[in-house]
Amino acid sequence: MRDITKDFPGVRALGGVSFDLHPGEIHALVGENGAGKSTLIKVLAGVYPFPEYGGEILIDGNEKRFAGIREAEKLGIAVIYQELSLVKEMTVGENIFLGREPRTWGVIRWEELYRRAHRLLDDLHLSIDPRTPVRNLGIGQQQLVEIAKALSHEARILVLDEPTAALTQTEVESLFHILNKLRARGAGMIYISHKLNEVFQISDRITVLRDGKTVGVNPTAEWNETSVIARMVGREVGNIFPGAATAADHAESEVVLEVQNVSVKDPVVTRKVLVDNVSFSVRRGEVLGIAGLMGAGRSDLLMAIFGAHDGAVTGKIKINGRSLDVRSPAGAIKQGIGFVTEDRKRFGLLLDQTVLNNMTLAGLRRISGRFVTNVDAEAAASEGAMKELRVKARSILTITGTLSGGNQQKVVLAKWLLTNPSVLFLDEPTRGIDVGAKQEIYAQINKLARAGLAIVLVSSELPEVLGLSDRVLVLHEGRATGEFTRATATPEAVMACATGQVQQAA
Amino acid sequence: MNDSANSPKADRPPATSDLVISEPAELMPRTRIGRFKIPTELLRAYTMVFALVAIWVYFHYSTDNQIFLDPRNFSNLMRQTAVTGVLAVGMLMVIITGQIDLSIGSIVGLAGGIAAIAQGWMGWGLGPSLSAGIGVALAIGAFQGGLAAYLNIPAFIVTLGGLLAWRGVILGLSRGETIPIRIPAFKSIGQDYVGPTVGWTIAAIAIALIIFMTLSRNRARRRHGLGAVSLGVTLARVLAPIAVVVGFIFMMNSYELAPGVKAGIPVPVIIFLAIALAGAFLTQNTTFGRYLYAIGGNPDAARLSGINIRKHILAVFCIMGGLAGLASIIYTARVGSASPDAGQLLELDAIAACVIGGTSLMGGRGTVFGAILGALIMSSLDNGMSLMRVEPYSQMIIKGAILVAAVGLDMAGRKRA
Numbered sequence: 001m002r003d004i005t006k007d008f009p010g011v012r013a014l015g016g017v018s019f020d021l022h023p024g025e026i027h028a029l030v031g032e033n034g035a036g037k038s039t040l041i042k043v044l045a046g047v048y049p050f051p052e053y054g055g056e057i058l059i060d061g062n063e064k065r066f067a068g069i070r071e072a073e074k075l076g077i078a079v080i081y082q083e084l085s086l087v088k089e090m091t092v093g094e095n096i097f098l099g100r101e102p103r104t105w106g107v108i109r110w111e112e113l114y115r116r117a118h119r120l121l122d123d124l125h126l127s128i129d130p131r132t133p134v135r136n137l138g139i140g141q142q143q144l145v146e147i148a149k150a151l152s153h154e155a156r157i158l159v160l161d162e163p164t165a166a167l168t169q170t171e172v173e174s175l176f177h178i179l180n181k182l183r184a185r186g187a188g189m190i191y192i193s194h195k196l197n198e199v200f201q202i203s204d205r206i207t208v209l210r211d212g213k214t215v216g217v218n219p220t221a222e223w224n225e226t227s228v229i230a231r232m233v234g235r236e237v238g239n240i241f242p243g244a245a246t247a248a249d250h251a252e253s254e255v256v257l258e259v260q261n262v263s264v265k266d267p268v269v270t271r272k273v274l275v276d277n278v279s280f281s282v283r284r285g286e287v288l289g290i291a292g293l294m295g296a297g298r299s300d301l302l303m304a305i306f307g308a309h310d311g312a313v314t315g316k317i318k319i320n321g322r323s324l325d326v327r328s329p330a331g332a333i334k335q336g337i338g339f340v341t342e343d344r345k346r347f348g349l350l351l352d353q354t355v356l357n358n359m360t361l362a363g364l365r366r367i368s369g370r371f372v373t374n375v376d377a378e379a380a381a382s383e384g385a386m387k388e389l390r391v392k393a394r395s396i397l398t399i400t401g402t403l404s405g406g407n408q409q410k411v412v413l414a415k416w417l418l419t420n421p422s423v424l425f426l427d428e429p430t431r432g433i434d435v436g437a438k439q440e441i442y443a444q445i446n447k448l449a450r451a452g453l454a455i456v457l458v459s460s461e462l463p464e465v466l467g468l469s470d471r472v473l474v475l476h477e478g479r480a481t482g483e484f485t486r487a488t489a490t491p492e493a494v495m496a497c498a499t500g501q502v503q504q505a506a
Numbered sequence: 507m508n509d510s511a512n513s514p515k516a517d518r519p520p521a522t523s524d525l526v527i528s529e530p531a532e533l534m535p536r537t538r539i540g541r542f543k544i545p546t547e548l549l550r551a552y553t554m555v556f557a558l559v560a561i562w563v564y565f566h567y568s569t570d571n572q573i574f575l576d577p578r579n580f581s582n583l584m585r586q587t588a589v590t591g592v593l594a595v596g597m598l599m600v601i602i603t604g605q606i607d608l609s610i611g612s613i614v615g616l617a618g619g620i621a622a623i624a625q626g627w628m629g630w631g632l633g634p635s636l637s638a639g640i641g642v643a644l645a646i647g648a649f650q651g652g653l654a655a656y657l658n659i660p661a662f663i664v665t666l667g668g669l670l671a672w673r674g675v676i677l678g679l680s681r682g683e684t685i686p687i688r689i690p691a692f693k694s695i696g697q698d699y700v701g702p703t704v705g706w707t708i709a710a711i712a713i714a715l716i717i718f719m720t721l722s723r724n725r726a727r728r729r730h731g732l733g734a735v736s737l738g739v740t741l742a743r744v745l746a747p748i749a750v751v752v753g754f755i756f757m758m759n760s761y762e763l764a765p766g767v768k769a770g771i772p773v774p775v776i777i778f779l780a781i782a783l784a785g786a787f788l789t790q791n792t793t794f795g796r797y798l799y800a801i802g803g804n805p806d807a808a809r810l811s812g813i814n815i816r817k818h819i820l821a822v823f824c825i826m827g828g829l830a831g832l833a834s835i836i837y838t839a840r841v842g843s844a845s846p847d848a849g850q851l852l853e854l855d856a857i858a859a860c861v862i863g864g865t866s867l868m869g870g871r872g873t874v875f876g877a878i879l880g881a882l883i884m885s886s887l888d889n890g891m892s893l894m895r896v897e898p899y900s901q902m903i904i905k906g907a908i909l910v911a912a913v914g915l916d917m918a919g920r921k922r923a
Contacts, residue, residue: 349807361807373793
């Protein structure tokens with residue numbers, strides 16, 4: 001791939017990245033979230049067809065221009081995305097051959113399909129029955145099925161985007177075993193991961209991306225963790241987290257939110273416990289970070305407190321000393337909880353409505369009146385929020401979907417600040433936004449905390465949690481496995497708890 | 507596949523609902539036509555008005571003796587629009603929320619039948635009979651809404667069941683008979699006129715309101731720094747609606763029942779206008795209306811913003827039921843009797859009116875104004891083709907084709923925009 005560029009409205013995601021891959025090589029791609037790794041992969045996979053990006057893709061020396069994913073697949077490029085793309089209601093076999101089922105006159109030859117699926121799985125030493133519905137598999141096994149699916153395409157180039165994010169140690173080992181085998185067969189692999197120890201264990205070469213540019217390519221042996229991190233960050237950590245919190249001791253301030261022994265069960269598989277007996281409290285002006293891997297139950301915990309979880313919730317929640325029986329988000333909002341949910345497009349925004357409509361939605365009755373709306377009041381409130389958070393939009397009547405990710409996120413933040421909360425939940429508040437917007441959001445978080453708001457911050461980016469929080473709570477598979485103060489929270493210690501290797505006495 | 511700023515929704519032009527304060531034209535998404543760039547949303551509204559006028563002119567010159575835009579026929583046309591129009595206002599709210607109601611034709615039949623039975627067979631008075639009809643329709647709306655909102659049965663299925671069941675109920679209750687309306691006051695709801703004086707009074711109030719609202723909107727825009735509106739634009743914004751109001755009242759008043767006896771606005775049209783105004787206010791100027799758009803636009807975001815989705819869906823179906831009851835009274839009164847097959851296919855007319863008027867069946871966008879224009883287009887087609895003596899079978903084919911073509915054109919325009 002040569003000089004790849006890709007722009008989104010308002011953001012340059014890739015600014016001339018070159019990347020090469022040899023057969024029989026595992027080439028790791030590392031960089032912070034938003035550095036452009038996923039975008040680069042999507043260009044390679046044909047998700048953004050030819051004229052949407054700049055630069056050229058060469059395979060075996062010939063330039064290829066993909067009009068779509070199918071064409072990339074035909075040339076043996078297979079991508080396993082962070083978000084699994086299996087159809088949960090279908091069996092393992094059906095998923096592997098989805099869209100390419102062996103058939104005669106349009107009729108599927110089921111026997112052959114399952115025989116071939118079985119052979120593929122055997123080949124990978126996976127003891128999974130191809131007739132099992134995917135929804136019955138754990139997330140780790142699903143990941144391995146994805147790999148089997150990729151191999152069934154006879155992939156020559158296999159891209160793995162954070163493949164171990166949800167895997168247990170044993171599953172990681174079996175994955176690496178498979179990758180080694182594929183390498184021996186001559187497949188080229190691009191391995192994207194935040195976990196540097198894994199990158200060093202498995203890769204042959206490492207490319208570091210930062211802000212949409214290549215900032216280093218070297219054989220793995222010539223890197224060490226420190227040099228990789230230095231390249232990834234490329235700036236003083238202090239810069240990203242301006243004036244990192246007050247550092248003051250909050251032990252004196254009053255407790256705003258107190259959560260005791262909260263447990264949450266899966267709404268569908270009711271014997272599955274998503275959050276297991278978690279307790280914590282947040283004080284005025286304090287930022288509590290919640291760290292943990294994907295599926296650790298962080299979002300479930302927040303959703304449960306907010307009254308928005310579909311599963312059975314038990315436990316005690318107190319706000320400003322009053323105990324609270326939250327059965328609906330409306331109740332939680334009334335009691336002073338604001339919740340900047342993850343995935344702003346899915347849970348946060350009305351993309352085809354105006355900035356004004358979005359900003360005033362959660363606090364509409366407070367801002368605009370109980371029944372008849374007051375346009376002036378709404379315009380004043382949203383204009384104020386727009387200035388305060390420096391939302392870059394032409395006016396409060398701009399359609400929210402046309403804004404860049406960072407500005408969309410600010411709109412969601414404004415929506416919740418306009419409910420006048422006493423505690424604010426932030427779930428992945430900087431996912432998928434550019435570095436500049438990130439810094440502004442960090443600055444806002446600090447400012448809000450200083451103004452006395454209690455903040456609960458969930459993030460998959462460890463530096464973010466560590467850089468902003470006064471205290472850090474670590475979850476692993478639904479249980480609290482550690483709690484740290486700013487002074488004791490080192491990445492290693494938090495990670496050890498998050499992966500379940502260490503369990504602090506609570 | 508979930509990358510930033512890459513959702514197809516992002517390309518959608520603003521729903522008119524967003525234009526609380528009309529945005530300076532230079533900020534709105536525009537469509538280029540030749541040398542001209544026209545704000546897309548305005549273009550759509552103009553296109554619809556233009557289409558309606560074109561249909562009228564076409565019918566006027568295609569009918570024998572050019573009678574389509576005759577005061578008599580125009581008055582008739584408006585009266586015919588009233589039933590579809592009242593239903594379309596309710597349907598609009600249902601569709602904005604992302605739901606659908608297929609049962610309203612049958613509810614119209616049942617509610618009208620019950621009102622007729624009450625006054626005819628049971629000897630009830632006017633008030634109780636009307637209340638019985640509207641009450642039944644309201645109860646059915648609440649029942650269906652409850653099933654959809656609280657038992658999570660898709661509204662499509664609930665109301666498809668209702669389409670069959672309520673028709674069955676009225677067939678059974680009426681024993682297949684057509685029941686005449688005996689009370690004159692009942693009939694007058696569908697057949698009478700309010701007289702020219704009332705018409706001009708309404709016109710005067712409307713003109714005052716138009717001027718007041720335009721001026722206060724201009725003030726609001728200045729206050730929020732959205733740029734002042736030029737005098738010409740202001741004049742156009744005041745004079746165009748005034749011209750429509752005056753022209754409308756004039757047409758209504760020129761219809762003479764007998765030489766020298768001016769008719770004025772038909773009672774059903776008065777009811778329809780009142781419902782349309784109330785519907786426009788409810789959707790554009792209340793928290794309730796905003797919540798409906800939010801629920802239809804993104805139910806997850808709406809729920810997490812503290813909106814009680816079930817309650818709102820229930821409310822919307824209740825409103826729909828109540829309006830179906832009201833429409834049934836107008837319909838029965840106009841016809842002068844309740845037949846068990848009354849109101850068939852009215853649900854489709856109402857849905858078509860909304861869709862032609864730019865409402866998205868996915869929920870989240872659409873306006874009362876658009877739905878009313880849609881209803882006018884639908885009833886103009888009915889009326890005009892009947893005057894031209896187009897065979898009923900051809901009428902059905904043409905209406906079907908126009909519905910699909912209208913939405914097809916709209917989608918094509920949207921993609922370009």
